[in-house]
Amino acid sequence: MTTHYIDITLLPDPEFSHAHLLGALVSKLHRALAQLQSSDIGISFPRHSLRPRTLGAVLRLHGSEAALQRLIAQPWLQGMRDHVQIADLAPVPPSAPHRQVVRRQFKTSAERLRRRRMQRKGETLEQAAAAIPDSVERRPELPFVQLRSASTGQSFCLFVAHGPTQATALQGGFSTYGLSQGASVPWF
Secondary structure, three states: OOOEEEEEEEOOOOOOOHHHHHHHHHHHHHHHHHHHOOOOOEEEOOOOEEOOEEOOOEEEEEEOHHHHHHHHOOOOOOOOOOOEEEOOOEEOOOOOOEEOEEEEOOOOOHHHHHHHHHHHHOOOHHHHHHHOOHHHOOOOOOOEEEEEOOOOOOEEEEEEEEOOOEOOOOOOOOOOOOOOOOOOEEOO
C-alpha cells in the first residue's frame, strides 16, 4: 500500500545533463530495488510533460513507510548525493487521486527485428526484409530515460507512460524499475 512518498529532485549541474543524471538515478534505484527484491515501491514523475517530452526533474518514490525507510537506509544514492535533493518521508495527502505509471515498449527498429528474425528462422537479409517492412517502426512520443543493461551492456530507452487519474487505488506489485502494469500510485 502506497501510504508515503519521498521526492528526489535533480539539481542543476553544469557538468552533467539532466538526462544523464536521471538515467544514473533510475539505474541506481533499479539496482537497489533488485537487491532488496522489492515489489512494494513504485515511482512517478510528477513534473513529466509530453511537450516538451521530458520526465522532469523530480522522481517520486511511493510505498509504505517501512518499505521507503528500508530503501533509504541502503547506500544506493552513493555518488548521487551532490546531484540531488532528497525530501523527507511524508504521508500521501488523503484525498489524492491515483494513476498507473507503466513502462511502454516499442518495436522501434526494423533493422533489429530483421536481425532477430534471421537468427531465429535462419533467413537471409532479403527474406527478413520482405517479412519485416520499414513501416513496422514506431516513433514513440512518450518521455523516456536512457539506461544501460547490466547483463548485456547495451543501451536502451525506458519509455514511461502516466495513465489517467482515477479516484481509487489499484493494488498490485511493482517491477524493479518501480513501474507496474496493474498497481497505481497516488497522484498529487
